[in-house]
Each structure stands twice: as C-alpha cells, then as structure tokens.
Amino acid sequence: MSQTNDNKCFLCKGKCCSYTTEALGTMRSKSDFEHLLWQVAHEGVEAYKDDSGWYLLYTGTCQFLQPDGLCGIYETRPQICRDYENDWCEYDEPASKHFIYHFRDYNELLDYCRKRFKRWDK
Numbered sequence: 064m065s066q067t068n069d070n071k072c073f074l075c076k077g078k079c080c081s082y083t084t085e086a087l088g089t090m091r092s093k094s095d096f097e098h099l100l101w102q103v104a105h106e107g108v109e110a111y112k113d114d115s116g117w118y119l120l121y122t123g124t125c126q127f128l129q130p131d132g133l134c135g136i137y138e139t140r141p142q143i144c145r146d147y148e149n150d151w152c153e154y155d156e157p158a159s160k161h162f163i164y165h166f167r168d169y170n171e172l173l174d175y176c177r178k179r180f181k182r183w184d185k
C-alpha cells in the first residue's frame with residue numbers, strides 16, 4: 064500500500080487503503096473450513112484464494128486515508144504501505160482479477176464447502 068502525492072493516487076482515492084488481508088495457511092480439513100465459515104459470517108470479513116494461497120480479506124478503509132485520497136501519516140506510514148509501488152497497482156488492475164475463489168459471505172463459502180466435501184452435511 065502506498066500513498067504518494069502524485070496524480071495517480073489523487074485520482075484513485077486510495078483503493079489500496081480500503082482493505083487488509085491475512086494469510087490463512089494450509090486449508091485442507093473440514094474443520095479448517097468450518098472455522099473459516101465462522102469468520103466470513105462476520106460483517107466486513109471475506110475470504111479468497113489466489114496462486115499463493117488462502118487469505119482473509121477485511122474490508123474497511125484505513126483511518127488515516129484522507130478525503131482527498133492521500134495518506135494522513137505519509138511520513139510515518141507502515142512499512143507495508145512503503146513497499147507498495149504505484150507504478151502498476153490496483154488502480155491499473157484490481158487484485159481480485161487474480162482470485163481463483165472469492166467468498167463474500169457465509170452462503171457463498173457454504174456452497175463451496177458442500178461441493179468440496181461430499182459429506183459436509185452428514
């Protein structure tokens with residue numbers, strides 16, 4: 064995540080500052096997915112899988128994103144924000160384009176679980 068004072072970030076208004084993610088590790092067993100179901104049942108919590116694995120996705124804008132789309136703590140912003148380059152970023156291509164699966168809520172994930180585990184409801 065980055066927030067520089069250039070024209071691109073100003074036009075974008077902070078797409079990369081509107082969520083956070085957390086790696087989930089290996090997702091294999093029925094109990095792994097039962098736990099994930101509990102998590103995505105909560106408002107603002109989603110899950111996705113891409114080429115590098117499974118992730119929780121928390122929707123919610125960073126408290127430091129200003130109405131003009133710039134970072135309110137730019138000089139002291141977290142390292143992950145510093146590492147995110149804006150030469151090719153979500154303004155150019157949404158990260159979701161690379162999602163293999165994306166579960167926005169409980170019911171979407173439950174449908175997947177029932178297909179993945181034939182005895183899910185047994």
Ligand code: SF4
Pocket residue numbers: 064065066067071072073075076077078079080147148149152153154
């Ligand atoms: S998504 Fe790209 S253009 Fe938008 S605020 Fe983040 S770094 Fe800037």
Ligand code: SF4
Pocket residue numbers: 064065066079080125126127128129133134135136137140141144
């Ligand atoms: S600290 Fe600044 S750059 Fe980082 S997510 Fe928040 S608003 Fe964006």
